[in-house]
Amino acid sequence: MASLDFMKSLQFAAQKHSKQRRKDPEGTPYVNHVINVCTNLVEAGIEDEAVLMAALLHDVVEDTDTTVGDVEQLFGTDVASLVHEVTDDKSLEKAERKRLQIVNAARSTRRANLIKLADKLDNLRDLQINTPHGWTEERREEYFVWAKQVVDNLRGTNEQLERELDEIFSQRNLL
Numbered sequence: 001m002a003s004l005d006f007m008k009s010l011q012f013a014a015q016k017h018s019k020q021r022r023k024d025p026e027g028t029p030y031v032n033h034v035i036n037v038c039t040n041l042v043e044a045g046i047e048d049e050a051v052l053m054a055a056l057l058h059d060v061v062e063d064t065d066t067t068v069g070d071v072e073q074l075f076g077t078d079v080a081s082l083v084h085e086v087t088d089d090k091s092l093e094k095a096e097r098k099r100l101q102i103v104n105a106a107r108s109t110r111r112a113n114l115i116k117l118a119d120k121l122d123n124l125r126d127l128q129i130n131t132p133h134g135w136t137e138e139r140r141e142e143y144f145v146w147a148k149q150v151v152d153n154l155r156g157t158n159e160q161l162e163r164e165l166d167e168i169f170s171q172r173n174l175l
């Protein structure tokens with residue numbers, strides 16, 4: 001059964017992302033993405049509740065007014081440090097952020113890496129179907145190539161997630 005802590009993290013993510021939409025043509029509510037990331041982890045057999053809660057909260061610091069301190073107060077240090085690990089520093093240039101994701105993939109904790117794999121899996125599944133609003137075909141192609149570099153540094157984390165990602169990469173002739 002879902003715990004109250006788990007439901008509170010879903011409720012918090014839904015509130016914080018309530019005015020945000022994905023960049024797909026339908027403008028899917030942003031919260032659908034974080035639910036998909038969490039579902040990817042459950043499907044891969046992950047039962048670690050802090051990891052599942054951090055998956056639901058993985059974009060609240062990066063993309064809303066929430067701080068890591070807020071997450072810590074509400075959900076504790078374990079969840080907050082996982083969210084911190086999967087949060088890009090938005091004060092950096094985009095190219096630097098992209099480079100750091102590749103570098104940091106190799107040195108973050110296994111639990112944070114699970115969330116990173118599940119996040120990439122959802123974004124790539126989406127990119128297989130849609131070109132996000134405002135993206136060129138080239139930018140879409142580049143995302144697959146960059147995501148493969150990130151995922152290559154996350155290998156050995158979870159067989160099922162990596163297998164599903166590899167199916168996508170092989171369809172794109174990147175394997």
Ligand SMILES: Nc1nc2c(ncn2[C@@H]2O[C@H](COP(=O)(O)OP(=O)(O)O)[C@@H](OP(=O)(O)OP(=O)(O)O)[C@H]2O)c(=O)[nH]1
Pocket residue numbers: 021022023024033059062101119120122123124126127130132133
């Ligand atoms: N595929 C896809 N992505 C969308 C969509 N709407 C929003 N995004 C978000 O866009 C980000 C990927 O686009 P980028 O060009 O790398 O980043 P940007 O948003 O900062 O410009 C992802 O952020 P992220 O979750 O932080 O992931 P990542 O950048 O760490 O991979 C993804 O969640 C959509 O409809 N499809």
Ligand SMILES: [Mn+2]
Pocket residue numbers: 033058059119
């Ligand atoms: Mn995400």
